[in-house]
Amino acid sequence: MRIVVESDSNQPSRHGIPLLQATALFLLCALVLRFWYLQVLRGEYYEKRAYANRWKSERIPANRGLISDVNGVILAENSPAYSVAVILEDCGDVPATLAQVSKWTDTSLSVIQSAYDQAKDKTKKFDPLILVPSIDFYQLALIESQKVNWPGVVVLSRQRRYYTHGSLFAHVLGYVSIASDDDHKKYAELSIGDTVGKQGLEVILEDRLRGRKGLSSAEVNVHGRQLLRNVQFNPGGGENIHLSLDLNLQAAAARALGDNAGCVIIMEPDTGKLRALVTAPSYDNNIFTSRLSGAEWSKLRDDLRHPLHNRVIQSVYPPGSTWKLVMAGLLLSMGVDPAESVVCTGEVKLGNQSFRCWKRGGHGKINMLGSIVESCDSYFYLMGDRAGIERITAAAYASGFGRLTGINLPYEKPGLVPGKEWKMANVASEPYWQRGETFNTSIGQGFTLVTPMQMAVYVGALLNGGKLMRPLLLDAAEPEVTGQLPLLEKHRNFIVEAMRQTVDSPRGTARRIRRSDAVIGGKTGTAQVIRLGEVRVRAGDMPYEYRDHAWMVSWGVKGGQKYVVAVMVEHGGGGSSTAGPITAEIYEYLFGGARIAPGRETEFPYAPVTERQGSAREEEILKAAAAWRKM
Numbered sequence: 001m002r003i004v005v006e007s008d009s010n011q012p013s014r015h016g017i018p019l020l021q022a023t024a025l026f027l028l029c030a031l032v033l034r035f036w037y038l039q040v041l042r043g044e045y046y047e048k049r050a051y052a053n054r055w056k057s058e059r060i061p062a063n064r065g066l067i068s069d070v071n072g073v074i075l076a077e078n079s080p081a082y083s084v085a086v087i088l089e090d091c092g093d094v095p096a097t098l099a100q101v102s103k104w105t106d107t108s109l110s111v112i113q114s115a116y117d118q119a120k121d122k123t124k125k126f127d128p129l130i131l132v133p134s135i136d137f138y139q140l141a142l143i144e145s146q147k148v149n150w151p152g153v154v155v156l157s158r159q160r161r162y163y164t165h166g167s168l169f170a171h172v173l174g175y176v177s178i179a180s181d182d183d184h185k186k187y188a189e190l191s192i193g194d195t196v197g198k199q200g201l202e203v204i205l206e207d208r209l210r211g212r213k214g215l216s217s218a219e220v221n222v223h224g225r226q227l228l229r230n231v232q233f234n235p236g237g238g239e240n241i242h243l244s245l246d247l248n249l250q251a252a253a254a255r256a257l258g259d260n261a262g263c264v265i266i267m268e269p270d271t272g273k274l275r276a277l278v279t280a281p282s283y284d285n286n287i288f289t290s291r292l293s294g295a296e297w298s299k300l301r302d303d304l305r306h307p308l309h310n311r312v313i314q315s316v317y318p319p320g321s322t323w324k325l326v327m328a329g330l331l332l333s334m335g336v337d338p339a340e341s342v343v344c345t346g347e348v349k350l351g352n353q354s355f356r357c358w359k360r361g362g363h364g365k366i367n368m369l370g371s372i373v374e375s376c377d378s379y380f381y382l383m384g385d386r387a388g389i390e391r392i393t394a395a396a397y398a399s400g401f402g403r404l405t406g407i408n409l410p411y412e413k414p415g416l417v418p419g420k421e422w423k424m425a426n427v428a429s430e431p432y433w434q435r436g437e438t439f440n441t442s443i444g445q446g447f448t449l450v451t452p453m454q455m456a457v458y459v460g461a462l463l464n465g466g467k468l469m470r471p472l473l474l475d476a477a478e479p480e481v482t483g484q485l486p487l488l489e490k491h492r493n494f495i496v497e498a499m500r501q502t503v504d505s506p507r508g509t510a511r512r513i514r515r516s517d518a519v520i521g522g523k524t525g526t527a528q529v530i531r532l533g534e535v536r537v538r539a540g541d542m543p544y545e546y547r548d549h550a551w552m553v554s555w556g557v558k559g560g561q562k563y564v565v566a567v568m569v570e571h572g573g574g575g576s577s578t579a580g581p582i583t584a585e586i587y588e589y590l591f592g593g594a595r596i597a598p599g600r601e602t603e604f605p606y607a608p609v610t611e612r613q614g615s616a617r618e619e620e621i622l623k624a625a626a627a628w629r630k631m
Contacts, residue, residue, distance in 0.1 A: 061235065064176070064237075066240045067242075068240070068241070068242050069242075069250075070245060075169055076162070076202075080157065080159065083135070084104070084131050084154075085130045085154050087125070092151060104143050108293065116131060119192050122192055128156060130193035133195075160289050162286060167284050168282070170200075171200065171277075173201055173285060174197060175200070177198045179195060208241070211239075242475045244473055249266060250276045253266060253278045253586055257569075257582055261570040263315075263568050265456040265564070265565070265567075266563055266564070268563065268564075269563075270464045272469030273475070279312050281306075283307040283308060312453050315451065318446070318450075319444035319448060319450045320549065320575065321444060322575075323443065323450075323525070324372055325498075325523055325553075326401070327392070329491060329495060331383050334387060336386075342365075343362075344357055344359075345378070347362075355377070355381050355436070368498075373507060385435060389433060392442065398485070402417035405454055405482070407470070407471040407472075412451070412453075418447035420433040453566075455551075455566050458485075461484075461485045462496050468484065496521060499523055500519065502521065502522055513554060519557045520557075522583065524552050524580065525553070526548045526574050529571070549569065550567075551575045552567045556591065558590075
């Protein structure tokens, strides 16, 4: 037997086993340390995270609050609706699925692709991603019959806002639409696909209408799939809102306005509560509650009559001769004797300029009362020049113009009360004020711009003791005074009486609205859009966009009823001829059919106005008037 002895160089290293043992010991220590870190040092933290991963919280949608008119008639409600969504983890071919949804719903593929792209990174793979927020019942039946061949497609039952009278209240109610990224930042409780208010009362009262979502907890496995569901608390519906508006009166005002572009305001002067608020043309706000197509949006946006514009508060116009009410108040406060007369020859010369009165040949000798009743421009040219633009500007601001009325609607404009400082800052080509511009401002032309709501609030203040009331749309809202006219009671009474005689006099410009069963006062206005120069042009011969705006502001009292009615017709021509019949029709609805035809009045002279005892604020107003006289 042969024995072979190997050399030392072929023997395994004596250090290998200790190294292996040390490595094993190190890994064991690391494992123990990691176990100690997870189970002891951070045990409580990971226990909470594990519990949280086991239970998945979901919000339960809340019913949006209803909106009704003053009589409880529903104007905005929630109707059943269905949405098409896709669950990404079950969807094998996303592009093909999106194309099929486009075909089912008759929706542009680009719109659906956009909805998908915006939400895919914000939606978990096992949660539904909404592609089309609203489908009709025909589409619902079609999808349900075919979706078995399209894994991942689901139909969700949702609620859709529905406006029962569409365009009639569109500018008041506004609309809701799919929440944007900015909405999600503003309201943390929103989920993908939720709707929020975008216009009108829907956006102003969003916090009250939206309600509170409920919360449910679902037990899930390690893959996130639901095993058990418990409701932690039920959703709370939004607040039901009752408006001060009257559906029937709103409809009557809309009928009276007809196809004209313009607006109608009917308000209670003592409370500021609005009973009708019509602006035309309007739009159907229901189209915004689902995803609006590009063609639909373009049609609305490019409409030359601007149906999306709320003319009551967002449009500003020269007030025309309705401004003479404000001027009369200023002149009385300055101490001008209302019996003082001027001679109207049909024009007033200023240098080489001629400022015409609307009546060719003039009114002859006429005082303040007559100039309001017959709307004489010459009187106010001369008296406005005497007052000066500083006093006119101060009086206008104190009367509520050039600032917001505070109505509970978005995007209200303050209008414009011009003056020397304003022109210096805004008209670089001619920064200095001219006397001729004071002439124009005195009759509501030139740079002066007001909203119809401002005029309604001003007329209401003439009747209610001088209080500028905040216009109210909610029936439960408490009356709120935002200012006080700088007029003595006797001066307010003079203007109110002048408005009555403007209706009752055979020469009054507002005689079209005269009634035998009610006391009515009014003031017409015809506001030029462009300067016509010396040539007189009939409205019918002018392009529509160059025609004058037609105004009629009025008040009516019968029994316990008292209303302010303001009508403005864009490019309607004469205030008396266009806005007058609309106003008369509204009073027929308010007071009944006892109107007197314009040609049946009895002639009477301009009676002097009886001065009454001053109000409690007389001393304060007298100080303001004295300050104006010193300006």
